[in-house]
Amino acid sequence: MGLPNIIINFKSTAATAIQRGERGIVCVLLVDSELDATTITKIESVTEIDSLTLTTDEKNYLKRGWIGGINPIKYMQLILADTLAHGLNAAQTIKFDYLVGAPDIIAADATDIATAIKTMRSNGIKVKAVLPNTASDDEGIINFTTDDIVCGTNTYSTEEFCSRIAGLLAGTPLQQSATFYTLSDVDDVPKKTKAQLDAAINAGKFEIFNDGEKVKVARAVNSLTTIGTGKSADWKSIKIIDIMDLIYMDIKRTCEDYYIGRYPNNYDNKCILITAIQAYLEGLRQEELLDTYIHTEIDLESQTTYLRGIGVDVDDMTEQEIKEANTSTYVWILATYHILNAIEDITVNFYI
Numbered sequence: 001m002g003l004p005n006i007i008i009n010f011k012s013t014a015a016t017a018i019q020r021g022e023r024g025i026v027c028v029l030l031v032d033s034e035l036d037a038t039t040i041t042k043i044e045s046v047t048e049i050d051s052l053t054l055t056t057d058e059k060n061y062l063k064r065g066w067i068g069g070i071n072p073i074k075y076m077q078l079i080l081a082d083t084l085a086h087g088l089n090a091a092q093t094i095k096f097d098y099l100v101g102a103p104d105i106i107a108a109d110a111t112d113i114a115t116a117i118k119t120m121r122s123n124g125i126k127v128k129a130v131l132p133n134t135a136s137d138d139e140g141i142i143n144f145t146t147d148d149i150v151c152g153t154n155t156y157s158t159e160e161f162c163s164r165i166a167g168l169l170a171g172t173p174l175q176q177s178a179t180f181y182t183l184s185d186v187d188d189v190p191k192k193t194k195a196q197l198d199a200a201i202n203a204g205k206f207e208i209f210n211d212g213e214k215v216k217v218a219r220a221v222n223s224l225t226t227i228g229t230g231k232s233a234d235w236k237s238i239k240i241i242d243i244m245d246l247i248y249m250d251i252k253r254t255c256e257d258y259y260i261g262r263y264p265n266n267y268d269n270k271c272i273l274i275t276a277i278q279a280y281l282e283g284l285r286q287e288e289l290l291d292t293y294i295h296t297e298i299d300l301e302s303q304t305t306y307l308r309g310i311g312v313d314v315d316d317m318t319e320q321e322i323k324e325a326n327t328s329t330y331v332w333i334l335a336t337y338h339i340l341n342a343i344e345d346i347t348v349n350f351y352i
Contacts, residue, residue, distance in 0.1 A: 013250050013280060024170030026065045027077040027096035027127075028163060029087045029113070030058060038081040038090045052078070057160075061103040065163035068171030069181060084109055088116040092125060097242075098142075098166040099129040105159050110134045114141050124252065126245035128222075130166040132158040135204060136223045139231070139241045142169065143223035145205040150188040165206065169220070169238060174246065175288055177239045177342035178220035183208060186215040204236070219344065234341065243289050243339045251277060267324040270298060270331055281337055291338040298323045299332035306330060 043049065046066040049059050065076060077096050081087030091099060101113055110131045117129045121140045130142045144165050149156040164183075172178045189210055192200075197218050200207045204223040208215055220238040227233055234240045255273075263269045278296040285294060304322055307314050314322060 013254055013283075024097035025074050025077060025095060026163070026166045026170050027079065027091060027094070027099040028062055028065065028101075029079045029081070029084070029091060029099060030054070030102050031081055031084050031087060031109075033082055035080060035082040038079065038086045040090055040094055041078040041080070043076040043078055057103055061160060061163050064161070065100070065167040067164060067167050067185060069168040069178060070173055070176060071171045073167050073170045084112055088113065091116070091127075092120060096127060098170050099127060100162045100166045101129075101131065101159075103160045103163070105132065105162075107133070114138070117141060124248075126249050128169075128241070128245075130162045130169070130206075132162055134223070137204065137225050139222045139224045139235050141223045142206050142238065143204055145200065146189050146208045148190050149186055149208070151185055152187065168217075169242075172220075172239075174239070174243055175342075177237070177344060178217050179342065179344045181217045181220075183215050183217070189215055234339070237341055239342055240339050243284075247281075247284070250280065254280075265327065265329060265331065270333075273331065274298065274333055277333065277335060281335060285337075289340060291340055294335075294337045296333060296335045299334035302332035302334075303327060306332070 041052070043052075043062070046063055049062045049066075052059065052062075054062070062076065062078070066073060077094050079087045079090050079094075081090060099113065099117065101109055111134060113129055114131055114134050114136045117127060117140050118136070118138055120127055126140075128140045128142065130144055133145055134141060134143050136143060142165065144158060144162055146161070147158045149158075149161050164185075168181065168183070169178055172181070186208065189208055192207070192209055197207060197209055201219045201221055202225075204221060204225040206221060207218040209218050221236045222238055222241060224231065224236045227235065254276075259273060274296050278294065281290060281294045281296065284290045285292070300319060300322060303325070304314050306327055307322065307325055312325065317325070
């Protein structure tokens, strides 16, 4: 009895969501015009970096990415390419969560990376990039803008610190946010007032600030500033997008691996898929990633539109008849749920 196995696979996928989300993957893309070919190296330990044929600045840049956040990163993907375009093509073939460019990246290259990441996301590859001073108005781009970052005797530019921020985000568990995370390796950054930080956050800038005692993340936001047309203010939260991306990729991958092409497209098999997705989402609820209400069903509106488009008279059909109708190779499912964000805004009223 093979078909119900998809339910088991979805449940197993949900059960490992926290482990997979706690330790992410950072991709570093470096360009060297003297290279003959593009190479991809999987770095599984920070100790491997010194043996790489890179400059000292590049090695230190990779090491900063390994610092991580609450948790360490899982591993690092290093792409070495002769051109940025070739490197971005290679990025489409590997698994990663957050991509950064070179420690001396120029604005034009950062813009090109942002464009490529947006395209990858629109094509179903849910990856993100941390880029310096790159106002992209997009949930997949983290616009890091803090400069003159003092770490011991070293002072880093915005560009040089992008790998550190990528590692921090990749190492933040899905149940938590990087907001107010303390960067213990950073001693100081330029002072900014609350009004200045608020303005930066509202402009989609990822800032770190000195609270007078330690350096923290101001608020873990991406570069999205325009909301509406299906995107609410929640889409500005890196945590929310990380969970959205996880759900999208989990369901896509599990359907491709265990469902598509394997079973007849009848109503009973659609219901089994619905049950499997519902079980997956409920598993995420148990891990405190989703709120209480979760409901999965056939997307009646999309199915009705399809049937009408192929000439079926749906006006006299009942809702159940529409659900059970033959839809060729197509399956439309509607899932309703709410992603839990982290506590970030607290108001306490004191009465004396």
